[in-house]
Amino acid sequence: MAVYTEVSDEELAGFVTEYDIGAVTSCKGIAEGVENSNYLLRTERGTYILTLYEKRVKPEDLPFFLGFMEHLARNGIACPTPLHARDGKALRVLCGRPAAIVTFLDGMWPRQVTPMHCRLLGEAMARMHLAGAGFALERVNALSLPGWRPLAEACLPRAGEVAADLAPLIRDELDFLGTRWPAGLPAGVIHADLFPDNVFFLGDRVSGIIDFYFACNDAFAYELAICLNAWCFERDGDFNATKALLMLQAYRAVRPISAEETAALPILARGSALRFLLTRLYDWLNHPAGAFVKPKDPLEYARKLRFHRRVPGPGAYGI
Amino acid sequence: MAVYTEVSDEELAGFVTEYDIGAVTSCKGIAEGVENSNYLLRTERGTYILTLYEKRVKPEDLPFFLGFMEHLARNGIACPTPLHARDGKALRVLCGRPAAIVTFLDGMWPRQVTPMHCRLLGEAMARMHLAGAGFALERVNALSLPGWRPLAEACLPRAGEVAADLAPLIRDELDFLGTRWPAGLPAGVIHADLFPDNVFFLGDRVSGIIDFYFACNDAFAYELAICLNAWCFERDGDFNATKALLMLQAYRAVRPISAEETAALPILARGSALRFLLTRLYDWLNHPAGAFVKPKDPLEYARKLRFHRRVPGPGAYGI
Numbered sequence: 001m002a003v004y005t006e007v008s009d010e011e012l013a014g015f016v017t018e019y020d021i022g023a024v025t026s027c028k029g030i031a032e033g034v035e036n037s038n039y040l041l042r043t044e045r046g047t048y049i050l051t052l053y054e055k056r057v058k059p060e061d062l063p064f065f066l067g068f069m070e071h072l073a074r075n076g077i078a079c080p081t082p083l084h085a086r087d088g089k090a091l092r093v094l095c096g097r098p099a100a101i102v103t104f105l106d107g108m109w110p111r112q113v114t115p116m117h118c119r120l121l122g123e124a125m126a127r128m129h130l131a132g133a134g135f136a137l138e139r140v141n142a143l144s145l146p147g148w149r150p151l152a153e154a155c156l157p158r159a160g161e162v163a164a165d166l167a168p169l170i171r172d173e174l175d176f177l178g179t180r181w182p183a184g185l186p187a188g189v190i191h192a193d194l195f196p197d198n199v200f201f202l203g204d205r206v207s208g209i210i211d212f213y214f215a216c217n218d219a220f221a222y223e224l225a226i227c228l229n230a231w232c233f234e235r236d237g238d239f240n241a242t243k244a245l246l247m248l249q250a251y252r253a254v255r256p257i258s259a260e261e262t263a264a265l266p267i268l269a270r271g272s273a274l275r276f277l278l279t280r281l282y283d284w285l286n287h288p289a290g291a292f293v294k295p296k297d298p299l300e301y302a303r304k305l306r307f308h309r310r311v312p313g314p315g316a317y318g319i
Numbered sequence: 320m321a322v323y324t325e326v327s328d329e330e331l332a333g334f335v336t337e338y339d340i341g342a343v344t345s346c347k348g349i350a351e352g353v354e355n356s357n358y359l360l361r362t363e364r365g366t367y368i369l370t371l372y373e374k375r376v377k378p379e380d381l382p383f384f385l386g387f388m389e390h391l392a393r394n395g396i397a398c399p400t401p402l403h404a405r406d407g408k409a410l411r412v413l414c415g416r417p418a419a420i421v422t423f424l425d426g427m428w429p430r431q432v433t434p435m436h437c438r439l440l441g442e443a444m445a446r447m448h449l450a451g452a453g454f455a456l457e458r459v460n461a462l463s464l465p466g467w468r469p470l471a472e473a474c475l476p477r478a479g480e481v482a483a484d485l486a487p488l489i490r491d492e493l494d495f496l497g498t499r500w501p502a503g504l505p506a507g508v509i510h511a512d513l514f515p516d517n518v519f520f521l522g523d524r525v526s527g528i529i530d531f532y533f534a535c536n537d538a539f540a541y542e543l544a545i546c547l548n549a550w551c552f553e554r555d556g557d558f559n560a561t562k563a564l565l566m567l568q569a570y571r572a573v574r575p576i577s578a579e580e581t582a583a584l585p586i587l588a589r590g591s592a593l594r595f596l597l598t599r600l601y602d603w604l605n606h607p608a609g610a611f612v613k614p615k616d617p618l619e620y621a622r623k624l625r626f627h628r629r630v631p632g633p634g635a636y637g638i
Contacts, residue, residue, distance in 0.1 A: 008430040009520075025425040025521065028359060029350035040347060040359055042425070047361075106344040106361070111327040201328075202344065 005037045005052045005095050012050075015094045018085040019101060021045040032197065035213060037097075040104070047104040049080060052097045057213055059098050064139045065212050066090050066100060068132070068189055073103075075131035077124075078208040080105060107200025107207030118231050118243040121199060122250030124206040125191075125227065129220045130255055132189040141192060141216040143275050145181045149174060151278045158285050163299060166281070173274050173305060181271060182264040185219035192216050194223060195230045221261040224251065225268035228317060229276065229304050237303050245318025262314045269308040269317075277301035324356045324371045324414050331369075334413045337404040338420060340364040351516065354532055356416075359423070366423040368399060371416045376532055378417050383458045384531050385409050385419060387451070387508055392422075394450035396443075397527040399424060426519030426526030437550050437562040440518060441569030443525040444510075444546065448539045448574055451508035460511060460535040462594050464500045468493060470597045477604050481617060485600070488621060492593050492628075500590060501583040504538035511535050513542060514549045540580040543570065544587035547636060548595065548623050556622050564637025581633045588627040588636075596620035 007015075007027070016024050022044030030038040030049075037052040053062060066082045070090070073081040080102035082090035092099050110117045141147075152170050159167040191198070193214040200208040224247075232243040251257065280298035287295045311317075326334075326346070335343050341363030349357040349368075356371040372381060385401045389409070392400040399421035401409035411418050429436045460466075471489050478486040510517070512533040519527040543566075551562040570576065599617035606614045630636075 006430055009427050010431070012427075024427070026423075027427055030359075031348035031350040040349075104345075108328050108331075108343070108346055111325055112329070 005054070005097055007039070007050075007052070007095055011095055015092070015099070016041075016043060016101075018087070018092065019083055020086065021048065021083070021101070035211075041101065048083065048101050049104055050094075050099065050101050052094055052099045053213075054097070057098075061139060061213075062091050062098055062100075064137045065215055067137055068135055068215050069102070069212050071135045072128060072131050077128050077131045078105060078206070079212070080208070080210055105200055105208035105210065107202045109197045109200055111196075113196055113231055113243070115240075115243050115246050116204065117196070117199075117201060119246040119250045120201065120204070120206050121194075121227060121231060122247035123254055124199070124209065125194065125223060125247075126251040126254030128191065128209060129188055129223070135189055139189075139216045141190075141218040143192070143214070143279065144218060144222075145177060145271065148177075148271075148274060148278055151282055155278060155281045155285060159281060162281060162284060163302065166298075166302060169302060169305065170274070170278070173270065173309075177267070177271050177274065180267055182219070182260070182267060185221050185261055185264060186258065187217060187219045189215055190218050190220060190223040192218065192223065192226065194227055219261075219264075219268070220255070221257070221264055222268050222272065224248065224257075224261075225265060225272040228265070228269050229272050229301070232317075233304060233307075237300075239307055239316075241316070241318040248317065248319050257319075262319055265314045265317055265319070266308055266311050269311075270305060273301050273305035273308055277305055324373070324416055326358070326369075326371070326414055330414055334411070334418070335360075335362060335420075337406070337411065338402055339405065340367065340402070340420070354530075360420065367402065367420050368423055369413075369418065369420050371413055371418045372532075373416065376417075380458060380532075381410050381417055381419075383456045384534055386456055387454055387534050388421070388531050390454045391447060391450050391528075396447050396450045397424060397525070398531070399527070399529055424519055424527035424529065426521045428516045428519055430515075432515055432550055432562070434559075434562050434565050435523065436515070436518075436520060438565040438569045439520065439523070439525050440513075440546060440550060441566035442573055443518070443528065444513065444542060444566075445570040445573035447510065447528060448507055448542070454508055458508075458535045460509075460537040460541075462511070462533070462598065463537060463541075464496060464590065467496075467590075467593060467597055470601055474597060474600045474604060478600060481600060481603060482621065485617075485621060488624065489593070489597070492589065492624060496586070496590050496593065499586055501538070501579070501586060504540050504580055504583060505577060506536060506538045508534055509537050509539060509542040511537065511542065511545065513546055538580075538583075538587070539574070540576070540583055541587050541591065543567065543576075543580075544584060544591040545595075547584070547588050548591050548620070551636075552623060552626075556619075558626055558635075560635070560637040567636065567638050576638075581638055584633045584636055584638070585627055585630050588630075589624060592620050592624035592627055596624055 024043050026042040028040050030040055035056050036054050039050040041048045041050040069079050072079050083101045084090050156167050198211045232240050277298055280296050283295040284298050343362050345361040347359050349359055354375050355373050358369040360367045360369040388398050391398050402420045403409050475486050517530045551559050596617055599615050602614040603617050
């Protein structure tokens with residue numbers, strides 16, 4: 001929930017004349033997304049999303065993100081497609097910030113994830129992974145193993161403010177993953193933040209995937225591991241193996257999963273849980289008092305991490 | 320900026336079937352308005368605003384607010400018009416809260432108020448005051464003189480946390496207004512919160528007035544006084560008499576202002592400044608730590624109050 005930058009009428013009107021979409025008739029800040037300022041923009045020609053990229057997004061990464069969305073859209077994936085202005089540019093500047101207008105997608109993200117959502121997610125994720133092939137740019141996953149240790153160093157001295165047993169858990173997990181993190185798995189561009197609020201559904205179909213601002217090159221199975229964490233736990237903390245099974249089955253029906261990928265799932269799930277534990281912990285410890293955005297609970301991911309540390313093998317995920 | 324209540328897909332879909340507007344295709348929380356949860360709702364049939372009334376709005380006042388919007392719309396004022404469900408009801412329940420769907424209005428509220436906006440506001444306000452005639456319900460202004468003293472009592476012990484000279488200013492002003500507050504001025508239903516973010520413009524016309532959740536019966540000139548405060552000061556605190564003159568001229572061209580109303584403007588402007596000073600001060604002192612909504616600066620209204628205490632007469636407002 002966030003609108004950080006207030007766009008004045010004049011600035012907006014001037015910005016929109018660079019595009020071939022008619023005059024602005026309405027522009028409302030959307031209370032979704034925590035990284036950027038998003039506006040629902042209506043013009044004489046249609047409905048769009050206007051995004052102003054706030055400081056958490058590096059401007060130099062934007063050509064990768066916008067280019068990837070365009071690549072996916074061209075290859076049949078329903079995702080926001082950047083509009084090109086009359087000068088050909090999709091990435092422009094508004095109110096001193098990088099800004100883009102993208103197509104509007106119908107659909108709603110599921111507030112209550114059902115097994116059906118997990119099945120549909122699995123299929124859509126696999127189709128997205130395949131459609132990413134041939135994209136020319138590359139982006140290293142800054143939030144994979146090498147990035148976790150500095151993040152942990154920044155958090156560990158104060159982790160005890162959140163829970164007494166958090167620092168030992170993080171230290172132990174970093175040591176473990178440091179020696180066991182898999183390499184050489186099938187890889188490509190992944191979304192890397194495929195949480196329920198980034199996947200839109202309309203009835204019994206996925207109508208769109210949004211928010212590609214963590215997309216990067218990494219193992220496809222790591223995306224599956226992120227989704228095991230983000231989609232397959234109940235609110236009470238219980239893991240739902242049926243949801244996991246449906247997601248993985250639907251995924252492998254589109255893109256087969258190798259034996260190495262299957263075997264790596266528990267450790268990838270541990271790494272993914274640690275990644276969100278660390279970023280949430282960092283935000284929890286460092287969010288300014290009175291900030292608009294309420295930080296997410298890091299302990300949710302500590303619990304998920306402990307679950308994956310206990311699983312005997314990939315069979316626990318229903319596979 | 321606020322979405323307090325998360326509506327699940329199922330609850331929303333069920334709610335919308337009560338109306339004749341087709342199925343939901345999209346629903347996004349809007350980062351505007353601080354009192355209620357507002358969603359931009361798109362269905363197969365059109366675009367609407369879905370509002371869930373949060374605890375600051377008294378449910379028993381909603382028939383007045385919704386009825387007044389409907390009355391105004393029927394009398395040619397562009398404002399959100401409540402949709403009636405198949406059972407005839409405009410006020411329903413969603414997620415355990417009172418809820419309504421209203422029509423969507425094109426336009427944008429001015430981030431930078433110009434003299435043109437003030438002129439257009441004056442005309443639209445007068446037309447709204449006239450169109451309110453004949454509305455059957457009544458609602459006392461809970462935030463007029465009798466309501467200010469209890470609000471002040473709740474704030475005064477801690478007013479020094481905000482500014483050292485605030486408590487004496489409030490006490491002195493309450494004493495002054497208590498003996499001089501005018502009675503018997505021409506009255507009717509007023510909006511009572513006609514700030515720039517509640518008035519939409521499209522080019523050189525007012526395209527709509529929104530957010531009638533403070534509407535009440537009171538002197539029309541008190542609404543003018545609220546707008547003197549909300550529209551005619553520059554960001555640096557200077558009063559802009561040109562804006563005030565244009566607003567008042569455009570207003571009186573539609574609804575003449577009596578000599579008593581003109582004479583009362585300085586004291587009404589003081590009362591209006593005190594009203595917003597007190598509610599902002601209360602929110603400032605009582606907003607929960609980590610709340611979504613950043614409270615507005617009470618001192619802005621202390622400065623406006625001091626300006627009105629110094630004016631020699633209504634001529635200061637360009638009249």
